[in-house]
Amino acid sequence: MQFDWGQEWDKEKEYLPILFEPPIEAWPETVAGYERNSLADKYPLTLFQEHTKWRSHSAFGYNQWIRELDPEPCVYLHPVDAEQRGIVTGDAVRVFNDHGSVILRGRINPGVRKGSINIPKGWQTGQFIEGHYQRLTHRKHNPVCENSVFYDILIDVEKVEE
Secondary structure, rough: OOOOOOOOOOOOHHOOOOOOOOOOOOOOOOOOEEEHHHHHHHOOOEEOOOOOOEEEOOOOOOHHHHHHHOOOEEEEEHHHHHOOOOOOOEEEEEEEEOOOEEEEEEOOOOOOOEEEEEEEEEOOOOHOOOHHHHHHHOOOOOOOOOOOOOEEEEEEEOOOOO
């Protein structure tokens, strides 16, 4: 079965092995001869989304006991990235790019790599302060399998007043 997503694709690249190709968007540095994405000047952080121990995709997202342990969606930031933006744990923050935005709580976590942020998966639209994290994703799909890459996203974060 072949899906038409309106994108051109090279069938030869679908045979293994293939050479490395940089991400579509989240390529903030020039590495191994590949030019950095100039969009990184405007959006210097890379978003990734992890699966947490609290849910399987969106399952258990409204379970009262689990919500006591994991009460609301949040974005985890490295301390340096948070300090540069005047963000402390518990602040309402806006995560944004040219695709869209979401408002949620910020949490400082030194385990997150500097230059990256983490918004765990599985939250529903009504659980965010405003918006949804999927508003941040680009609409380019893998032409062989209808899937999106939820870590190939450049963004920025700012503190917002509630």
